Every structure is written in structure tokens, then in C-alpha cells.
Amino acid sequence: MDVEQLTKLAASTADDEPLVGLSAVAQLRAEMERIEAVLVRRARNNGATWPQIAAVLGVSKQAAHKKHGGRGLFGGRS
Numbered sequence: 001m002d003v004e005q006l007t008k009l010a011a012s013t014a015d016d017e018p019l020v021g022l023s024a025v026a027q028l029r030a031e032m033e034r035i036e037a038v039l040v041r042r043a044r045n046n047g048a049t050w051p052q053i054a055a056v057l058g059v060s061k062q063a064a065h066k067k068h069g070g071r072g073l074f075g076g077r078s
Contacts, residue, residue: 001031040068 009031012024036057043053054064 006031037068040064044068 006028009024009028013021013028015021015024040053050061050065050069053068054061057064059067
């Protein structure tokens with residue numbers, strides 16, 4: 001999804017119709033989850049540790065590893 005599509009979805013969250021806004025939120029959430037997974041995989045492949053990734057995400061090392069462990073080249077290593 002490109003920046004223009006994300007911008008349109010973000011604007012849709014302010015729609016007068018709540019269901020339109022909720023649909024936009026659901027789509028944004030799914031795209032953010034996808035982007036997060038890609039960036040975590042890139043960070044791990046570049047040598048970032050789980051504690052570093054967890055700190056940036058604002059979660060515990062265990063939470064970051066549980067959510068993203070096993071993905072990417074080094075995903076399974078602590």
C-alpha cells in the first residue's frame with residue numbers, strides 16, 4: 001500500500017459514518033501490522049537484538065519475540 005492510499009484511509013477515519021471510519025481503522029491496522037513485520041525482519045537481518053526492537057516498539061523482549069520470532073533470516077535467534 002502506498003503513501004497516498006494510507007493517507008486516504010487515515011482521512012476516512014474522520015468520516016461522518018462510523019462504519020466507514022471503522023473499516024478504515026481495520027485496514028490501517030492490518031497494513032501497520034504488515035509494515036511492522038517487514039521492519040522487524042529487516043532490523044533482525046541487520047543485526048538488531050530483540051531487546052533493541054522491543055524498546056523501539058515499547059513492548060517487552062518476550063512480547064516482541066513472541067509476535068515476530070521465527071520470521072526472517074535471524075527471526076528464531078535471541
